Amino acid sequence: MSVSVLGVRHHGPGSARAVRRELERLRPDVILIEGPPEADALVTHAPGLEPPVALLAHVPGAPARAAFWPFAEFSPEWQAIRYGTSAGVPVRFCDLPAAHSLADAPPEADPGGPEPGTEPPGTAAPAGVTPGTAVPGGGAGPDGVAPGGPGAGAAVTGMRGDPIGALAGAAGYDDPERWWEDVVEHRGGDTPFEVIAEAMAAVREGYRPDEREARREAYMRKTLRAAIKQGFGRIAVVCGAWHVPALTGPLPSVTADNAVLRGLSKVKAELTWVPWTYGRLASWSGYGAGITSPGWYHHLFDTPDRPVERWLAAAAAVLRDEGLAVSSAHVIESVRLAGSLAALRGRPLAGLGEVTEAARAVLCEGDDLAVELIQRRMVVGDRLGHVSDGTPMVPLQRDLRDRQRRLKLRPEALDREIDLDLRKPLDLDRSHLLHRLRLLGVGWGTPVRARGKGTFRETWTLQWRPEHDLALIEHAALGTTVPSAAAQRAGDLAGAPSATLADLTSLVEQCLLADLPQALPGVLAALSAKAALDTDVTHLMAALPAMVRAHRYGDVRGTSADGLAVIVRSMLERICVGLPVAVTGLDDDAAADLLKHVDAVHSAVALLTDPPENTSPQRTAAPETAPSEETAAPEGAGPEETAAPEGAGPEERAASGAPPSGVARSEVVEEAGSAVSPRGRWMGTLRGISDRQDLHGLIEGRLTRILLDSGELDDAGDRMSRAMSRGQAPARAAAWVEGFLSGGGLLLVHDPRLLGLVDDWLTGLSGEQFVDVLPLLRRTFGGFAAPERRSIGERLRSAGRDDADREQDVDEHRAAAAVATVLSIIGGTDG
Incomplete structure (x- = not known):
């Protein structure tokens, strides 16, 4: 029986090549990989996956408790998985189960902390840290690394510095990453695993792991013992280099490890594969266990032969695509410069720093924007992984994938702008899908203000991010399809006690954009009740434009907006009643704020159509005497609007179109029983306000201009x-x-x-x-x-x-005759 522990740097191309070669030499009977054991059953799906991908572990019903284990093509663990699946060797994960690690996570992620399953932004993980991430809200690295902690070898429980930093310092390097690349990544796959194990043992001398790290390493040893007990003769363990000393040499007793693992809390955890992106692997995106240059590392892994020359040639092609003049001579000189810099710095191969400086000086001619283009396109990259259809998914994820395929909308990591013509069925369905996803919190598409004025056109910017899968899993309980889940989500939002009038009007607009007629009645009922209770006229004015736009959607999208007209006219009536009071006693800032609402309402009213004449049996000729409050219909009332019953509550008064409680109908009716258009009611209100003497000058001037442009003055x-x-x-x-x-x-x-x-x-x-x-x-x-x-x-x-x-130009001589004539007519004397 033999056990080979291969200490690696996660996402290291040199380590990945070395692991592959070592496994082909060892031909193990079983491969143990650092990761959650619940994912053992998911290994069989690996051949159908396209990296970068990630294992997603989450607690059903608690989306904040989630973690990712990302893998790229150049990840040593991924190469071990691919070797095991191709050679028929069992592959198992040996880290602490996600059911235990997620149980220690807080119920909700810390708003001030990192995102679920992430590290503090901008902290690059040292070599040997796990691909799994810390629980939400934690500030330490996944292996208990506290960024900026004490130096390596400190006998402090649960605290250690960067072990690679200590080794690099001993070798005379001021950059740990550069040292690791020189001694491991640039060796062409000839990684000395025995030397790495010896170095890590020296660094860990006197170090006592904290409780979480001790549990992880105890579970690794437990899995290793189980593999030995099952009779596997040749065992290969692929783990972070930091853990190698904990799995080799004298090991703690079984009793001691069981004592460490005793009493662990546990939750139900579910795991699946999800697509990942190189942007999320980069440390600047917030994933601290990643690397700053995934695109560069992918190039090193795929191109072991003359990587510098091929990289700079590809960079020249990127610049040419943007219209920059880059010749073959530029490429040759940049390769020479990168090699010279590497020789001056004593490096075996030009690294990213050298090729970037060479590209800046020669290819980009000192232009930082061109360097940034290379950084974004090549150093980080825009690669998005793909998972196969057989991968376990919640029904909502599978339904979205089917719709993406049917609508020909392929998820991509790079921003892509699309124009939709809503008159075409395919584009209309695409618009519905994107709006439904936004309602579910999946921001795959971001609306862009259209350059044209046509209402049949929409412009979107699409970018798929890995966390969208987590959002779909979070909302999986709402429905099995995207439309049903979005409709249920809209109903939940409408029923929330904290929903404001502006929230509900925006929700109505979203329901119409997303074509969710089943959710609209409940949202409209909540909106009507909220509008009846809200006495602030500025809230009504802020909400009305969205309602009017929603009412107009039926003209372009073919979406029914029945019921909106009654609420819109009721809200406009309340605005007309309350506006004369709201314009009184305003200072400069308040007047400017109110005018924004006035302009918005005025634009919205222009979209409303006049009501048809003689369509309501309640509308009759106005009697000579003013009608009583109980019998008068509100001015501009629609066919459904009738007088509210005596003692009616706010909701009943809103449903009937009656004004708010305490406002007599005589205050809101100019001509009882006559059908007044919304525009006529609004312009009459503005005309009445403009004649007042106590208005702020800004408001009076603006109202005068509105009335003049409308032909009312x-x-x-x-x-x-x-x-x-x-x-x-x-x-x-x-x-x-x-x-x-x-x-x-x-x-x-x-x-x-x-x-x-x-x-x-x-x-x-x-x-x-x-x-x-x-x-x-x-x-x-x-x-x-x-x-x-x-x-x-x-x-x-x-x-x-x-x-x-x-x-x-007055000629007094020529004008004298005319002057004499005028004087004779008016009886004057000839001067």
Whole structure:
């Protein structure tokens, strides 16, 4: 019986080649790999997987308790798995079971800590750390490494520094990663495992592991003893180099290891394979047990012959694809420079640092943007793994995969922008799927503001990330298909006590975008109840635009929006009732905030269609006397709206279209029984407010402009004259001008009278008054487009020149006869 313990660096290309060669030489009867034993049954799926992939362990019903064990093509463990499956050798995992490690995780991830199954961002793991990750919320590395801890060999329980750092320092290196690459990764697969074991034994001398690490290593020894007991003669163990001394030499007794493992807490853990990305392997993405350059390591593993030359040639091709001029001479010189740098630094082979410096100096000619392009495309890479259809999945994952295949949307790690034409059935189905996934918290697609104005077009940016699989598993209990799960999720969100009016209106919009008619009635009922209870008019104004947009979706998507019209008109009625009170006593900031809501509501009202005439039996000619509060229908009421019963609660009043409790119908009805369009009701409200004398100048000016653009005013000039008269404070006049001109400066270009009024007001200000109002004026005119400012200046210059010309071109001799005639008509004397 022989046991060979191969200490490796996880995700190391040199270690991967060495493990493969050593296994082919040893021809073991069983292979033990550091990882959760629950994944033993998943090893058989490895031949159908395309790295990078990861083992995902999670606790059903508690998605925060999850961890990943990622593998790349150049991971030694992956090469051991591939050798075992191809040679028919049993492969088992020997680390602490996920059922125990996840039991120690908190129920919810620490918001301030790393993501589930991650390490602190920016901490590169030393050689020999496990591919499995720490539980959520932990600050230490997966092997109990505390970044920045004491030096190697310190006899402190549970604390150790970077063992590779200690060995590199002993060898005279200031960079542990560079030392490991020189002595292991760049040796062409000839890794001295015996020397690594001896070095790690020296580093661990006097070190006592903490409780978690002690349990992990005790379970490794337990698995090793079980393999020996089962009669395997040649056993190969592939683990992090740090654990080699714990598995060789004098081992603790069985009793001692059992005592360490006694009393472990346990949860039900489920494991599966999920796709992974090279971006997630890079340490800058937050996965501390990864590497900073997965693309470079993949290249080293795939290209053992002349890797530097081939790498720089590929970098030149990347730059050429972006339109940069890079010749073969550039590549030759960059290869020579990289080799010279490696020789000067005493390295056996140019590493990533040398080839990057050579590319920066020669290929990129010092351009940092070009270097960043190489870093993103090649050093990190955009590779996304793939799992086979036979891999265990929850029904929701499998349904999404089927839909991706049917809709021809392949998950990719690199950002990809797609344009959807909603008039085409395929693109419409794609849009529905992406919106449903967003409702489930799967942000595979991010909407991009469309460049065109057509409502039939959508633009998305797609990028698949490994955590999307975890989100699907988290929501697996909601349904077996994406539509059913999204509908259930919408219902849960609508019923949440913390849901605000804005949340519910956004949820209605999402339901229509995602085509979830089964979820819409419940969401609308919750929205109606919330709108009836909310007395803040600004909340209603903030919610109305989304509701109006949702009502319009049926015109483009063919989605039924029945029931929205009643709620929209009810909300608009409440806004019209409450707005006159809301505009009273506002300071500058409050007035500016309210105007944003006014503009949004005004744009939304323009999308509403007028109600059909004579469609409601309740709408009759208005009697001569005002109707009572109990019998009057609300102005603009729809066919379903009737008077709320006496004593009705907020929900019943909302459903019936009645105004909020405490508001008499006489306050919201201008012409009882007449069908008033939403636009007419809104414009009538604005017209009534604009005539008040207590308005803030900004609001009065903006309302005047809205009414003028809508054709509701014919005395805008007179209003401007009054607002800028000498009796008004200059600051209020400037605010009025700012509000009036906030819609753009073309009005001054095309209306000489208004331009003259503004010009006369400005020229009539004293020097001190002009300085006071200058900031407001600069903000107002600075918001105009450059052509508008240029046209206004030309108008003013032209007007001034015409006045001067008229004064200078008067011919008194030719005018004398006309003057005499006028004087004779009016009875004057001939002067």
